Amino acid sequence: MVLQKRLDYGFNGYQVPAMPRASRSARGRGCVRKKVDNNQMCAFDLLATVAGKLLQESEHSPAPSNALVVKDQHPVAKGIVKQEQVDEENQLKIESCDQGSCNESLVASEIRLQDLKRNNISKELSGVQSVGGSGHSYITTNPEHSEYGSAEDLVVGKGKSTFGNFLNNVERHSLGFSKCEDNAEDGSVRPVNIDARKIGSVTNGTIPDTCSTEGPMELGRKPQALVSSDSSVEVPLGRDHVTHSSLSGCRDDVKVGSRDDDENSSGCTQPSNVALKGFRSPPRIGDRRIRKLLASKYWKMAPKLKCGELSNSDEETKPVHRSRKSSYTRQRSQRNFPLKKRKLFDGSSISTSDGGISSEGVSNSPIKGIHKDVMGSGATVHEASGASSSVAGLQAAFQSRDSHVKLCIKSFCVPELFIEIPETATVGSLKRTVMEAVAAVLGDGLRVGVLLQGKKVRDDNKTLLQTGICNEDKLDTLGFTLEPNATDAPPSVCSEDPSSRLPSDTPQSLTRYPASTVLDPGTPIASPDPPVTNISNCVESDHDSVPSPTDMSADKTTSDSRALVAVPALSVEALAVVPFNRKSRRSEMVQRRIRRPFSVSEVEALVQAVEKLGTGRWRDVKLRAFDNAKHRTYVDLKDKWKTLVHTARISPQQRRGEPVPQELLDRVLSAHAYWSQQQAKQQAKQQSETCLLL
DNA sequence: TTTAGGG
DNA sequence: CCCTAAA
Numbered sequence: 001m002v003l004q005k006r007l008d009y010g011f012n013g014y015q016v017p018a019m020p021r022a023s024r025s026a027r028g029r030g031c032v033r034k035k036v037d038n039n040q041m042c043a044f045d046l047l048a049t050v051a052g053k054l055l056q057e058s059e060h061s062p063a064p065s066n067a068l069v070v071k072d073q074h075p076v077a078k079g080i081v082k083q084e085q086v087d088e089e090n091q092l093k094i095e096s097c098d099q100g101s102c103n104e105s106l107v108a109s110e111i112r113l114q115d116l117k118r119n120n121i122s123k124e125l126s127g128v129q130s131v132g133g134s135g136h137s138y139i140t141t142n143p144e145h146s147e148y149g150s151a152e153d154l155v156v157g158k159g160k161s162t163f164g165n166f167l168n169n170v171e172r173h174s175l176g177f178s179k180c181e182d183n184a185e186d187g188s189v190r191p192v193n194i195d196a197r198k199i200g201s202v203t204n205g206t207i208p209d210t211c212s213t214e215g216p217m218e219l220g221r222k223p224q225a226l227v228s229s230d231s232s233v234e235v236p237l238g239r240d241h242v243t244h245s246s247l248s249g250c251r252d253d254v255k256v257g258s259r260d261d262d263e264n265s266s267g268c269t270q271p272s273n274v275a276l277k278g279f280r281s282p283p284r285i286g287d288r289r290i291r292k293l294l295a296s297k298y299w300k301m302a303p304k305l306k307c308g309e310l311s312n313s314d315e316e317t318k319p320v321h322r323s324r325k326s327s328y329t330r331q332r333s334q335r336n337f338p339l340k341k342r343k344l345f346d347g348s349s350i351s352t353s354d355g356g357i358s359s360e361g362v363s364n365s366p367i368k369g370i371h372k373d374v375m376g377s378g379a380t381v382h383e384a385s386g387a388s389s390s391v392a393g394l395q396a397a398f399q400s401r402d403s404h405v406k407l408c409i410k411s412f413c414v415p416e417l418f419i420e421i422p423e424t425a426t427v428g429s430l431k432r433t434v435m436e437a438v439a440a441v442l443g444d445g446l447r448v449g450v451l452l453q454g455k456k457v458r459d460d461n462k463t464l465l466q467t468g469i470c471n472e473d474k475l476d477t478l479g480f481t482l483e484p485n486a487t488d489a490p491p492s493v494c495s496e497d498p499s500s501r502l503p504s505d506t507p508q509s510l511t512r513y514p515a516s517t518v519l520d521p522g523t524p525i526a527s528p529d530p531p532v533t534n535i536s537n538c539v540e541s542d543h544d545s546v547p548s549p550t551d552m553s554a555d556k557t558t559s560d561s562r563a564l565v566a567v568p569a570l571s572v573e574a575l576a577v578v579p580f581n582r583k584s585r586r587s588e589m590v591q592r593r594i595r596r597p598f599s600v601s602e603v604e605a606l607v608q609a610v611e612k613l614g615t616g617r618w619r620d621v622k623l624r625a626f627d628n629a630k631h632r633t634y635v636d637l638k639d640k641w642k643t644l645v646h647t648a649r650i651s652p653q654q655r656r657g658e659p660v661p662q663e664l665l666d667r668v669l670s671a672h673a674y675w676s677q678q679q680a681k682q683q684a685k686q687q688s689e690t691c692l693l694l
Numbered sequence: 695t696t697t698a699g700g701g
Numbered sequence: 702c703c704c705t706a707a708a
Contacts, residue, residue: 592702593702596702616697616698619695634697635696635702635703
């Protein structure tokens with residue numbers, strides 16, 4: 001192990017909307033640069049860094065004006081439904097792309113919009129996608145139809161066409177790549193006709209409730225990775241071939257939107273299809289509300305940033321040593337201000353009943369591509385393959401950089417989203433709805449997974465060296481995934497060893513975000529919230545959060561074990577049901593802070609501090625043991641202690657989450673008892689004093 | 695701002 | 702984790 005070597009992670013070009021200029025901090029700029037000591041960098045740190053960055057970004061990205069590229073990653077099928085609006089500023093692209101790694105499960109994206117005249121789209125919009133098969137099926141409009149672009153146009157995004165009626169003007173091409181590598185070079189596709197009827201799902205222009213899974217799921221051929229012509233990617237494809245995908249394990253056996261009642265384990269039993277209400281358009285007979293299953297595992301925000309522009313100033317991410325004014329102030333500064341602030345904007349409550357958007361996230365959202373800047377030479381490689389994002393061309397760079405690695409995550413794909421919206425809704429409202437859904441997913445806790453050679457790197461404590469992430473050979477196959485933070489999952493779901501259930505490596509879990517986010521179609525979405533925190537802070541906070549009690553010499557855990565954002569290894573396939581804004585329109589956008597379960601080392605630090613300080617001095621505890629953990633407030637610590645005490649009292653079987661060593665729990669109990677006693681004594685003393693005075 | 699507790 | 706009364 002080479003000590004003191006530093007790895008340099010520069011994640012650039014996340015394809016999430018850039019922060020509003022005005023509110024961008026100088027250090028933000030959409031780039032995160034992280035320097036950590038090589039010997040300290042563990043996989044987990046990497047995860048935390050990535051996650052932190054992402055969440056940070058998402059917080060700052062409510063900007064509705066940002067173009068959205070919705071991508072559907074279908075395991076075996078690739079359907080393209082794309083809409084390009086005249087309005088550039090509000091351009092919304094919905095397309096699907098392949099995931100190239102899932103074996104089963106058909107994820108369908110279906111869209112149907114009508115009455116779009118208000119938005120200058122006179123054509124009825126009706127798209128369907130969902131085709132299984134060994135390859136990737138493109139559903140395109142008829143090229144001959146003047147209104148519609150060619151398949152390629154749709155794929156590549158050249159066409160200006162709006163949706164046609166796919167039922168009547170549709171050509172379906174199954175891109176049966178025999179090998180993804182075959183097409184990686186030029187991104188060309190080989191269309192293969194397939195039976196349109198197999199696509200099913202849409203009948204008479206309406207989408208059945210089960211449409212999302214009614215694709216030819218029986219098609220079982222293994223999907224191949226696909227180099228998609230990603231129009232939204234500005235980086236040219238590199239020469240590299242696509243590493244054959246398969247996010248190993250991303251076996252999508254989740255039946256998205258399925259009605260199967262026995263699919264409990266997968267957690268996606270009942271798609272939340274809460275109807276949106278409150279739209280102005282008069283209800284129609286039969287309510288032809290249509291569910292748009294933007295079953296996109298890959299939602300991609302239009303890139304605002306270009307990769308390769310690495311921030312050079314390390315100071316930007318340098319841990320700022322704040323003055324010791326008040327911990328509260330500091331804590332406040334790292335809270336989700338923007339979220340709170342939104343209250344001001346959505347005051348105009350809309351008659352949304354319950355829920356409006358429901359989205360389900362599939363656990364695996366491989367990053368759309370990893371972009372690697374080799375030694376600043378600008379040599380970049382982008383791979384649009386939905387599967388494992390390989391990073392190539394870095395050997396030389398890697399070594400010459402002396403263990404510095406620059407990774408540019410081209411884009412993160414947002415987990416699956418389900419949206420239901422009346423067909424009479426305007427495109428504008430659709431956009432907002434989508435935006436809300438995306439924001440909900442991003443804001444409600446995602447975690448990042450690391451894939452190496454198609455395999456998930458589960459051990460967060462391993463160093464990059466140990467995992468081979470530093471290995472130039474393996475670096476080609478480094479990838480990241482976004483997964484719903486499953487910590488909210490019901491215990492029954494995530495309590496056991498998930499690996500025993502899932503043959504594959506990649507977990508399959510859904511997160512549902514029911515949200516009542518219907519905004520008045522005419523009302524602009526909440527204004528972009530000026531981000532308060534900055535990225536580097538966020539990242540740093542993740543790192544700082546390692547409790548550093550003054551005397552933690554007894555910390556048995558190695559420095560690597562300090563997990564900041566706990567990634568419960570067993571919650572992989574859990575279904576996380578995160579109620580998103582159930583309350584009222586008023587507080588719609590007020591998101592909770594992301595869950596950050598206490599790691600054992602944090603608990604250790606907390607226990608130690610409380611043992612010394614007692615249970616009534618949380619501010620001191622915070623200062624003492626968590627001064628650097630900006631995301632831990634004294635309230636958090638107090639709450640944690642409360643739960644620790646509770647945990648210690650219940651039987652081990654009842655406990656959940658990362659197990660806390662019994663030794664620690666014992667200390668919790670004794671400390672709690674001791675300080676309770678002290679408190680009682682104090683009170684008794686005071687009482688007697690007052691009595692005497694009286 | 696902190697503490698203390700309920701949700 | 703959130704919210705908030707009370708100190």
